[in-house]
Amino acid sequence: MNTQRTVEFRSILAIVLALACAASYARHHHAKPASGEPGQFDYYLLTLSWSPTYCLTHPQDRNQCSGKGFGFVLHGLWPQFDAGNWPQFCSTEPLPPAAEQLGRTLFPSPKLMEHEWQRHGTCSGLDAVSYFKTADKALAAVHVPADFEAPAHGLSMTGAQIAAAFRNANPSIPADGLTVACGRGELSEIHVCLTRDLAPRSCGKGVHSTCPASPVEVPASRGQ
Numbered sequence: 466m467n468t469q470r471t472v473e474f475r476s477i478l479a480i481v482l483a484l485a486c487a488a489s490y491a492r493h494h495h496a497k498p499a500s501g502e503p504g505q506f507d508y509y510l511l512t513l514s515w516s517p518t519y520c521l522t523h524p525q526d527r528n529q530c531s532g533k534g535f536g537f538v539l540h541g542l543w544p545q546f547d548a549g550n551w552p553q554f555c556s557t558e559p560l561p562p563a564a565e566q567l568g569r570t571l572f573p574s575p576k577l578m579e580h581e582w583q584r585h586g587t588c589s590g591l592d593a594v595s596y597f598k599t600a601d602k603a604l605a606a607v608h609v610p611a612d613f614e615a616p617a618h619g620l621s622m623t624g625a626q627i628a629a630a631f632r633n634a635n636p637s638i639p640a641d642g643l644t645v646a647c648g649r650g651e652l653s654e655i656h657v658c659l660t661r662d663l664a665p666r667s668c669g670k671g672v673h674s675t676c677p678a679s680p681v682e683v684p685a686s687r688g689q
Contacts, residue, residue, distance in 0.1 A: 501552020504590020506544035508666060510551075511603045511657040514540040515613075516573065517684035518651045528574035534686050536615035538573045540654060541581040542600040544588045549671030555588035564593030571601055603663050608634045613683070620683035622652075624676025627683075631655060638665040647676035652683045 516538045520530035529535065545551045560568065560582055565575075572578040586596040610630040612620065622630075624645040632638055638657060642665050646654040653675075658668040 501544075501555045501588050503555045503588055506552055506588060506661075507547045507669065508545050508661060509603065509659045509663070510543040510545045510668070510672065511600075511607060511659055512540040512543060513537040513604075513607070513609075513655045513657070515652045515654065515683065517686050518648075518653055521651075521684060526574060526576075528576070533573070534615055535573060536613055536686050537609050537655065539571050539600060539604050540577070541585050542589075542596075542603050543585045545658075545669055545672070547669035549669055552588040553584050557583075558587055558593070560593050564597055567594060567597045567601075571597060571604070599663070603657075603659055606659070606663055607631075607638075607657050610634045615686035616683070617685055619685040621680045622683060623678065623680050624674050625678075626680075627652060627655075627676070628674065631657075635665070639667050641667045644668065644672055644674040645676050646674070647681045650677075650681050652676075652681055 514537065516529060516533075516535035520526070524530055529538070543551060560579060564582070565578070568578040568582070569575060572581065582593055582596065586593060586600075589596045589599070591599060610633070612630060624647055627645050628643055631643055632640070635643075635657075642658045644656045645652070646656065656668070656672060658666050658672065660666045
């Protein structure tokens, strides 16, 4: 009898685990699609990376971190869906020379430029030159607060204070149209949600701030 119950228990446990794994896979697959259709998306997510924080953990990236003294830099312009997922790697179209030349003026490193085009830009429905021009326009549409213009001294601020500073400098951005990302107690990125015409808008599902309630460090720009 005990043996029979043990077999039954193991069978039930196997079924439960299988269902749990299937559900987990489905959620993961829905949240992060492996491919997409070029031009099929709802809005853009403009991502600005705080370069001093990045360079603390990536000193080997000489293109971005070798004495450049960057503050906020363009990480990417990402097509997004309102449902919370996003398309990626929509084609394998390589970067033509004209696009590379333009991209090098926008991104802090060629490696990042290539990655952003392949993963996100190919889903925009634009050719590479047009995509980089769109990223440039999006970047120009967001004003970085004066306190973050490559400060020589580190700052200590909450995520809410950082967001408020950006909204004060950009009154057209709605309260739910900008988020702040933090990691290891430091400022990491700013995310700004934009329409396909690059107007400020509310963010879709899954885009939210990741900073603690307590202050985080904003490392200084020191020539890195």
